[in-house]
Amino acid sequence: MDEWIQLLPSAIRRAVMGMPQQQAADLEELRIRAERPLEAVAGGKPLFLAADGRTVADPRSGLLVSRSDCLRMTEALTRHSVYTHEEQLRRGYVTMPGGHRVGVAGRAVVEKGAIRLMRDLGGFNVRIARERPGVAAGSLGKLLRPERPWLHHTLIVSPPQTGKTTFLRDLARLISYGWWPKRAVGNAVHPPYGLKVGIVDERSEIAACRDGVPTFDVGPRTDVLDACPKAEGMMMLIRSMSPDVLIADEIGRPEDAAAVEEAAHAGVAVIASAHGANLMDAARRPALRRLLEQGVFERFVLLSRSAGAPLQAAVLDRHGSRALPAATIDSGAGGTP
Numbered sequence: 001m002d003e004w005i006q007l008l009p010s011a012i013r014r015a016v017m018g019m020p021q022q023q024a025a026d027l028e029e030l031r032i033r034a035e036r037p038l039e040a041v042a043g044g045k046p047l048f049l050a051a052d053g054r055t056v057a058d059p060r061s062g063l064l065v066s067r068s069d070c071l072r073m074t075e076a077l078t079r080h081s082v083y084t085h086e087e088q089l090r091r092g093y094v095t096m097p098g099g100h101r102v103g104v105a106g107r108a109v110v111e112k113g114a115i116r117l118m119r120d121l122g123g124f125n126v127r128i129a130r131e132r133p134g135v136a137a138g139s140l141g142k143l144l145r146p147e148r149p150w151l152h153h154t155l156i157v158s159p160p161q162t163g164k165t166t167f168l169r170d171l172a173r174l175i176s177y178g179w180w181p182k183r184a185v186g187n188a189v190h191p192p193y194g195l196k197v198g199i200v201d202e203r204s205e206i207a208a209c210r211d212g213v214p215t216f217d218v219g220p221r222t223d224v225l226d227a228c229p230k231a232e233g234m235m236m237l238i239r240s241m242s243p244d245v246l247i248a249d250e251i252g253r254p255e256d257a258a259a260v261e262e263a264a265h266a267g268v269a270v271i272a273s274a275h276g277a278n279l280m281d282a283a284r285r286p287a288l289r290r291l292l293e294q295g296v297f298e299r300f301v302l303l304s305r306s307a308g309a310p311l312q313a314a315v316l317d318r319h320g321s322r323a324l325p326a327a328t329i330d331s332g333a334g335g336t337p
Contacts, residue, residue, distance in 0.1 A: 004126060007076040009069040010050065012038060013120075018053020023049045025105055027128055028161070034070045034122035037062025040256070044305060067122070074121045082117075095138055095227075098215060099129035099208030108261070111317050129205060135311055136170040141181030142315040143271075143299050144188035150195060151175070151245055151269040152318075153296055154219030155288075157276045158303035163275040165249055167303060169206050170272060172197050172247050176219020181275075197234040198243030199221040199234035206249055231255035234263050245269045256288035278302065279320045286300055 005013055008030075015038055016030065025055045026043035033039075037059045038049045048054040048062030056062055058095050077094050078085040093103045103331060105123030106163045143151050158164050174180075179192030201224050202206050207214035209226040218224065223241045225233045231246045235244055246263050248256070252334045264270050276282035279300060300316040 004078045004096055004128065007073065007096070007102075007126075008032075009072045011063065012065065012069060014051045015051055015053050015063050016040075019049065020053070020055070023047075030124075030126040032065050032070065032124040032126070034065055034067050036065060036067055053208035057162045063330060066268065067297060070122050072126070073124055077104075077124075085266075086117050086336075090115050092118075093203070095204040097208070097210055099205045100174060101127045101129070101205055103127065115318075116261060125188070129208060129216075130166070130216055132163075132166050132311075133173070134170065134218075136167050136174060136313070137179075137181075139301055139313045139315050140174050141188075143301075144180070145298075146186075146188050146189055149244060149262050149267055149269040150191050151271070152298035153264050153269060153280070154271045155291075155297040155298040155303060156271070156273040156301045156303060157279060157282050158273075159277050161304055163304050164303060165205050167301070167311070167313070168247055168249055168271065168273055169218060172206070172218045172222055172245075174277060175245055176221045182237065195244035196242065197243050197247060198287045199250045200230050200237065200246070202228060202230050202233065203228050203249065206247070228261060230256075231259040234259040238263055238266055238268060243268055245271060248272045250274065252285055252287055252331075254287045257291050259292070260291060261296055268294075279316075290309075 005016060008016065012032060014205070023042040027040060029041040031039040037071060040047055040049055041250055048059050050056050051063045055146060074262035078126050082089070085094055093101050094337045095101050103125035104118060104121050107119045108120055109117045114199045143154050145152050156164050156167060176194050180190035197219060199218060201209065204227050207218045207224040207226070208216050209224055211294050212226065214224055223237065223243065225237055234246055234248060237246060250261060251257065251274055260270050260272060260324060274282050274288055283292050297320060300320055302314045302316065304312045
């Protein structure tokens with residue numbers, strides 16, 4: 001918690017530090033709303049926090065967040081300079097060291113139909129980033145193909161806060177180390193070494209770089225383009241770093257789709273994620289619909305999770321209709337997945 005807890009106003013910090021050990025370990029979100037009770041999400045379960053860190057079911061027993069708490073949170077989040085963080089605030093979030101992301105809500109100042117800046121912030125969603133080594137191990141074998149670029153172009157689909165970024169991070173790690181499954185699916189084989197991975201980390205969440213160096217383990221053969229828009233970043237990495245695999249989080253804009261299409265035709269395996277409860281949801285977004293209609297993606301990973309349960313990953317073929325058999329994982333390059 002050291003990366004983000006120092007941001008919190010003192011009363012909220014005491015409540016978080018007083019949480020029961022297991023719930024603190026499972027903490028995923030902390031929701032701070034002016035003049036409303038402090039809420040946390042741990043292990044997929046929402047709960048309210050009392051002033052001493054006890055979890056309570058009745059919101060009236062939760063610690064009431066004050067307007068001054070939100071003001072102090074804003075000052076800490078922007079380091080007392082809202083101006084220097086205007087661009088991130090316009091997008092509704094600020095990324096902190098360690099890959100933690102703080103979503104914000106407040107009053108939008110609109111100019112010529114576009115949001116110019118955010119003011120009077122009265123809601124914060126602190127999303128705690130954590131590594132989950134091995135979470136993608138059971139799916140990797142289903143993404144292999146028998147020839148270069150070695151992995152199928154893959155789209156990972158799930159609702160928000162289900163684990164897309166965590167899943168992508170672990171895929172990057174496994175592929176970069178070369179921790180392939182003992183047996184692949186169908187006639188696919190795995191390369192005898194780890195592959196070069198390029199990550200376009202627009203929100204600084206996948207690798208959580210600090211001064212250009214990843215703070216999460218994304219593998220020894222991975223290059224990260226940090227805080228760069230996805231469309232430009234994908235092309236930059238292809239031109240400059242010659243990756244075997246290109247990874248990007250939360251595509252959805254037309255320019256993202258165009259870059260994915262170009263990368264897929266450049267001999268690079270593309271692994272990306274998008275919001276959606278299912279493939280039908282994803283297909284309703286114009287940019288993604290074009291990619292799906294053109295058959296760019298050959299595999300789909302649908303992530304789901306119920307409260308208190310581990311992440312579930314269903315891998316579908318390019319038609320989105322047939323679940324593929326499971327594969328076991330091995331430390332093929334030496335080491336542990």
